[in-house]
Amino acid sequence: MTSKDDEFYQRLLTTFKGEAAEHLQAIADGVLTLEKGTSTSERASLIETIYREAHSLKGAARAVNLREIEALCQPLESLLASWKNESSQPVPEHFDLIHQTVTVLEDLVARSGIGVTAAQGAQARDLAKLLTRALAGRRTVAPASGPGKAAPPAPPIELQTAPNPEPAPAARPETAGDSPAGPTAPTAATVQPPRPPHQEKPLATETVRVATAKLDALLLQAEEFIAAKLIAGQRAADLREAVAEFALWQKYWAKVQPLLRDLKRLTSGDGRHRQAEQFCRTATQIGEFLDWNAELVKNLEHKLTPILRAAEQDTRVIGGLVDNLLFDVKKVLMLPFAMLLETFPKFVRDLAREQGKEVDFTIQGREVEIDRRILQEIKDPLLHLVRNSIDHGLETPEERARRHKPVQGRLNIAIAQKDSGKVEICVADDGVGIDPEKVKAAAVKQGFLSAAEAEGLTADEARQLIFRSGISTAPIITTISGRGLGLAIVQEKVEKMGGSLQVEAVPTGGTIFRLVLPLTLATFRGTLIQVGQRLFVIPTTHLERVARVKGEDVKTVENRETILLNGHPIALVSLAATLGVPSQGQGSSQNGFLTVLVLNVNGQRLAFSVNAVLNEQEVLVKNLGPQLLRVPNIAGATVLGSGAVVPILNVTDLVASAIKKTAPQHVVGQGKKEAEQQVSSILVAEDSITARTLLKNILELAGYRVQTAIDGVEGFTALQREHFDLVVSDVEMPRMNGFELTSRIRADKRLAELPVILVTALESPEDRKRGIEVGANAYLVKSSFDQGNLLDLIKQFI
């Protein structure tokens, strides 16, 4: 076989596997429903469906040359055919046999392409024999119809009403080689005109099979568009700021205009002597230039204003497009719970059999759709809960009979869409329930609680203890449960997806696990906060509230600072201290008020003081790169519209590390506030990011308020706007260098006295001389830079 053919075969196999899984699922489902008993008409169509699925599976297996599967499908199909044309009645043994066959077929399908093991082959052959015997045996068994068992749902009326148009056994023989199951020739009844398998299924909507990996990639890309949306917003904001500058210009221009008119009037006269004439000409020219300049500025404003409007419009359009795209892509990735739950009935049945229990398992709300990623993640937790209910909840039939309960235990999974964006899954059983006293005892034994503490718990509170790792009330550890780890893991997983898990008792006996999940793995929403001078993002889901409290209201209790919120005391810690970043004015930033975030992690509440809460927005979470595998307190990072990288805080870590630090961190009272107002402010103009950051850190640590500029132009603009006590400037900068900046400062009346320190890589005496010429107060060389020197120097000037 050429490799191309081989490749083609592999592709066929992949398709077959997908198809076979669906057929097998349909067979298992159908037989389970049959087993429960249905109305007569439903019965017929159900058998018809199961039969057709088996037939299609056989055909599909033959197409890819999987003889073992085909050989096992054959007797299965024959048995089903005999039900279909009512030459036999289903009996419980048959159901078991079919379930076994489905399991074996699943194994065979899984091995397809690799080759079947000898044991599997033998198993398949044995089953085929059993199936054939079941069919052959019907002649002897059928008249008795229901040997010992009470279950077979075969009231005699059904025999008459089954509306099956198929003519009975007198049919054509099957094509040669099609019936390796040999001896039972009468099974030839199965053959009908070969129909395409799915022809009669109603085609609700057209569907396309797409590899999930491709869809996931699409979702990732769609999510990246959030960045585009944020950037568009940022551009509009930048433009708005630029346009706003014109207002300032308008104001000054209005002041200057009359002066300019006066100047023109004064210089328009003639008959002066020569020098005056010269002056008049110059003044006129300046006047003309200023007029032209004003027109230019107005023109610019007129041009920029519509651009701003367009940018704002674009932002809205892009925002809408991106939101819709994301919404639709997420919808594509939503699947009904049925996908997840289809294997559950069989699982429950097998497990119940194994433990000798009888379970009536029902599911409501299979059609509810949820994000595929959540569906995948929730499968194990849900299986665990179901297993838990069967293992520990439901009693054996004898036990149940003793308690005057129906012999069959009830297990129900109900899925319902709650308010927007949330889905609730209830796993309910009518078993023994969870005994709060036993849970308490186990918790005390494990050392989670003191006996006195346990005494004080309500029954409901005690029940929640089962989610604590290591607590199990099961007297024996079985292979599947009883170790007490399961529920803790389940809860962790659920919470990781942004959901919650609770356990409730049913008064009539039994337990309900209530699982609430988000519909989609929502776009992460984060709150942008400022700590010291730095920005961080806090996941909004954990942010319970933001509050402002008075500095005096911070009270120390047992060496821990607390505040009162709604009458409840909450421990307060400084976020800057917890993170270990320099705080600036934190604690009494705005008129003695503290800005406080209340975080809630697994029911634990803690208040963190921050400098400011800026806004709440969509955030695209990115990891920190392969070098930073795990950083305490940091969960990841995101890129803002401006391109700035902002760390995202890990709330669980934060609470844990905050609890370790106990010393009071906020200076309570008024003294500090006054001191702060006298802090000197320094402008640092430096184009190199590393040098700029270093200078800023040094000066901030020394207690100065620092603002930075990336070059002389930005520095000079900052000086116009705000008051500074000193300037530290680099010399070599783009646009306007340090020398120019200094001479500008000296030339400005208001700034002339401002101390300027030049810090430079230029060491030559000429440069030094030039620095002094332009009016710098001091000249520091970078290569021999020492922070002590700089600070001493600054102290001389301010």
Added chain:
Amino acid sequence: MSERSALRTAVPEMIRPQGNLATSPGASSPSAPYSFAENLAPDRDHIDIRGILRERARLLAQEPPPAPTGEVLVVVEFTLGAEHYGVKSRLVREVYPLKDFTPLPGTPPFILGLMNVRGQILSITDLNTLFGLPDSGLRNANQVIILQNPVREFAILVDTIVGMRTIPMAELQQDLPTLTGLAGEFVKGITPDRLAVLHGDKLLTDNRLVVNGDLA
């Protein structure tokens, strides 16, 4: 449009601004922030353009040095403070200007912070701190080299990029006793002109450069 071009033609008469008009004592102007003394005429006159061209021509006319024979190593040469380093060019994904970075609390001092490279977030390692090199004053490091191999990817902060260079392996002197500590471990060898060639792969794979911290 026509209005504007009319305005423009009105300008040529304009005098060239000299010095600081904004503060010329004669004008009784308020302290308005307008000042078009932006140096429209930079001081280019004394630059000897011919001299520069002549020098350039001379350099171009020089015969290239003979290609080294035997096994060679192509490195990207950069400086850290006063020292010259090289790293295998195959490991260099790109050289990127460092415009801004975000310091990250809870990381060791050799992690300078995070940077945004076209939407990708990368960590920056400061070799100066990692190797414990002496502080060479206030650094003007504005560039990073992004190193990449199948295991890892991160940026290293450098002062200046010198260029590409081909080094014959035979010239590399190994085991210099003067190099101790971490720097010694990560330096593959030193050329006669004191270029330290770094063990790029080791930098990228060594776990000591990886942050995997627990809560303190």
